[in-house]
Amino acid sequence: MSPANREKITVIGTGNYAISISKLFLHHGHEVIFGSRNPNLNYLKQNLSEFNERNFNVFSIEDAWMQSESIIFLAILADEAIYENFAEKICQLLSRSNKQTSKIIVEISNWTDKNQQISNAERLQNLFKDKLDEKSILSKINVIKAFNLINAYSLSNPFESPTKANLANLEFRVPVAGDSEQAKQKLIDLCAQVGILAYNYGDLQDSLQLEKTNSTTFSEWKIPSLISFGFLAFNFIWVFLIYFYFPKKPQSFSEYLADFSLLSHTNKVLGFTTLNLLAFVYFAYVIASIFQLKYGTKYQKFPSWLDNWLKSRKQLGLLAFLIGTFHAIASLFVTNPQYLKDWHYKLSNGVGRMTLNGELNILTGITAYLLMIIVALTSINSIGNSLNWSEWRFVQSKMGISCLTMGLVHDALMYFRIYNEKDENNYSLVYLVTRVKLIAIYFPLMVLISRFILAYCTPISRRLELIRNGSVTCNQKEN
CATH class of the missing domain: 3.40.50.720 (NAD(P)-binding Rossmann-like Domain)
Incomplete structure (x- = not known):
C-alpha cells in the first residue's frame, strides 16, 4: 500500500x-x-x-x-x-x-x-x-x-x-x-x-x-511461591529438629548448638527442597496420567486442583531452579575439609585431598544443575517459542527427568559414605525415616519409578497412547 x-x-x-x-x-x-x-x-x-x-x-x-x-x-x-x-x-x-x-x-x-x-x-x-x-x-x-x-x-x-x-x-x-x-x-x-x-x-x-x-502483579506466581517457600521454611525447621532428636550420638541441646553450622544446615535444606520440589513438578504428570487411565479419554476435564497444579509447573520449576542456584552457590563455600571432613582424606602434612565419593558427588551435582539451567531457559517464552514442539518436549521432559535422576544420584552419594556404618540404628524403621539424606530420595525415586512404568510398561503405555491420540475410550479404539 x-x-x-x-x-x-x-x-x-x-x-x-x-x-x-x-x-x-x-x-x-x-x-x-x-x-x-x-x-x-x-x-x-x-x-x-x-x-x-x-x-x-x-x-x-x-x-x-x-x-x-x-x-x-x-x-x-x-x-x-x-x-x-x-x-x-x-x-x-x-x-x-x-x-x-x-x-x-x-x-x-x-x-x-x-x-x-x-x-x-x-x-x-x-x-x-x-x-x-x-x-x-x-x-x-x-x-x-x-x-x-x-x-x-x-x-x-x-x-x-x-x-x-x-x-x-x-x-x-x-x-x-x-x-x-x-x-x-x-x-x-x-x-x-x-x-x-x-x-x-x-x-x-x-x-x-x-x-x-495489567493491574495484577505476578498473579500466576502467588500459589507456587507460597508452596515453594512454605516448603523451604518447613524443611528448615524440621531438619533442624530431627538432627537433634535423632542424632548419631546422644547429646544435649547446648552441645548440639555448639556444633551447629547455619551455612551447612541451610545448604542441606536448599538441596532437599530443590530435589523434592522438582519431583513435585513431574509428579503432576503421573497424577494426570492416572486420571486419564481412569477416565479412558482425554476429553474429560481434570479436577480443578490438578488443573491448577499442571498449570503451575512452569512457576514451580523456575522456583526450584532459584532454590537450586542458592544451593549451588552455598556448596562452593562448604565443600572444604572444615565443613565436610568425610569428603577428604587426612594426609600426614595436614592437607586433605577429596575422596572419590566426594568427587562423584560434586560431578553429579554440577551435571544436575547444568541440566536444570537448560530446562529453566526453555521455560522463558522467547526461548521456548524458538523450539518446535518435539524439541521443547525433549528438553522439558527427557532432560528434566535426567536432571531429577542426576539430583537423586547426587543425594544418594552423600549417604553412601555412611553406608558401612555399623550401629544399632542401621536399617531400622526409625533410622530409615530420620536420616534426612535418605528421606530426600524417597519421593523423587517414587516419581521416577512411576514415570518409567507409565512410559515403558507396555499395557499401560499403550493404553495412555490410545487415550492421548484422541480415542473416547480405549476399548472402542482397540475394537
Missing part, C-alpha cells in the same frame, strides 16, 4: 503513549493528527524529530476529531472528569455537525480503581449513550479496547533506532475487545499493516478482564 493510500490516524493526547503509538504509524508511512487541549507543534517536533514534519500536526480535540478518517486512539488519562469532558465536547460537536461518519475510538487505558465494576472502555461508551439522544449518531461511534497491554516504552523503543534488527524483534500481540465486529476487524487489519498481530478477544464487556490483567 502506497503512503498516499494509507489511512490517516488520529491520536487524542500528546503524552508518552500518544507519542509512542504515533511513532509506530509514522514509521510505516501513515499521517498522524494529534488532538490536544493545548496544541503545541514545537513539542511534537522535538519528540518526533526523526520523522518528516509534514506527516504530523496537532489541533484542538474538536478539530482533530473532524479531520479524522475512522480510527481515533484515545491516549488521555482515564480520569472520570477528563473522560466526561471529552465525551461532552465530542457530543456537542456531533450534535452541531451535519456530516456524520462512523468513528472507531480505541480506548487504551488500564483499570485503576479496584472497586470499579466496569472497564474504562465501557464507561466511555456509557457516557456517549447518556449524552447522545439520537441513536443514528450513537451507532456511528464504536468504542473498542486495545493496546492497553503494551507499555509506551516497549512500543516506542524499536523506533528510537529504527534498524532492521530492532524491527525484526517485534513480538507484540494485541487483544481487541468491542461490540462491533466490523470495527474490531478494521483495527486488526490496521495492526497487520504495521506488523502487529491483533486478534478478536471478545465483546466490550470482556475489556474489564484486559484492564485487570
Whole structure:
C-alpha cells in the first residue's frame, strides 16, 4: 500500500503513549493528527524529530476529531472528569455537525480503581449513550479496547533506532475487545499493516478482564511461591529438629548448638527442597496420567486442583531452579575439609585431598544443575517459542527427568559414605525415616519409578497412547 493510500490516524493526547503509538504509524508511512487541549507543534517536533514534519500536526480535540478518517486512539488519562469532558465536547460537536461518519475510538487505558465494576472502555461508551439522544449518531461511534497491554516504552523503543534488527524483534500481540465486529476487524487489519498481530478477544464487556490483567502483579506466581517457600521454611525447621532428636550420638541441646553450622544446615535444606520440589513438578504428570487411565479419554476435564497444579509447573520449576542456584552457590563455600571432613582424606602434612565419593558427588551435582539451567531457559517464552514442539518436549521432559535422576544420584552419594556404618540404628524403621539424606530420595525415586512404568510398561503405555491420540475410550479404539 502506497503512503498516499494509507489511512490517516488520529491520536487524542500528546503524552508518552500518544507519542509512542504515533511513532509506530509514522514509521510505516501513515499521517498522524494529534488532538490536544493545548496544541503545541514545537513539542511534537522535538519528540518526533526523526520523522518528516509534514506527516504530523496537532489541533484542538474538536478539530482533530473532524479531520479524522475512522480510527481515533484515545491516549488521555482515564480520569472520570477528563473522560466526561471529552465525551461532552465530542457530543456537542456531533450534535452541531451535519456530516456524520462512523468513528472507531480505541480506548487504551488500564483499570485503576479496584472497586470499579466496569472497564474504562465501557464507561466511555456509557457516557456517549447518556449524552447522545439520537441513536443514528450513537451507532456511528464504536468504542473498542486495545493496546492497553503494551507499555509506551516497549512500543516506542524499536523506533528510537529504527534498524532492521530492532524491527525484526517485534513480538507484540494485541487483544481487541468491542461490540462491533466490523470495527474490531478494521483495527486488526490496521495492526497487520504495521506488523502487529491483533486478534478478536471478545465483546466490550470482556475489556474489564484486559484492564485487570495489567493491574495484577505476578498473579500466576502467588500459589507456587507460597508452596515453594512454605516448603523451604518447613524443611528448615524440621531438619533442624530431627538432627537433634535423632542424632548419631546422644547429646544435649547446648552441645548440639555448639556444633551447629547455619551455612551447612541451610545448604542441606536448599538441596532437599530443590530435589523434592522438582519431583513435585513431574509428579503432576503421573497424577494426570492416572486420571486419564481412569477416565479412558482425554476429553474429560481434570479436577480443578490438578488443573491448577499442571498449570503451575512452569512457576514451580523456575522456583526450584532459584532454590537450586542458592544451593549451588552455598556448596562452593562448604565443600572444604572444615565443613565436610568425610569428603577428604587426612594426609600426614595436614592437607586433605577429596575422596572419590566426594568427587562423584560434586560431578553429579554440577551435571544436575547444568541440566536444570537448560530446562529453566526453555521455560522463558522467547526461548521456548524458538523450539518446535518435539524439541521443547525433549528438553522439558527427557532432560528434566535426567536432571531429577542426576539430583537423586547426587543425594544418594552423600549417604553412601555412611553406608558401612555399623550401629544399632542401621536399617531400622526409625533410622530409615530420620536420616534426612535418605528421606530426600524417597519421593523423587517414587516419581521416577512411576514415570518409567507409565512410559515403558507396555499395557499401560499403550493404553495412555490410545487415550492421548484422541480415542473416547480405549476399548472402542482397540475394537
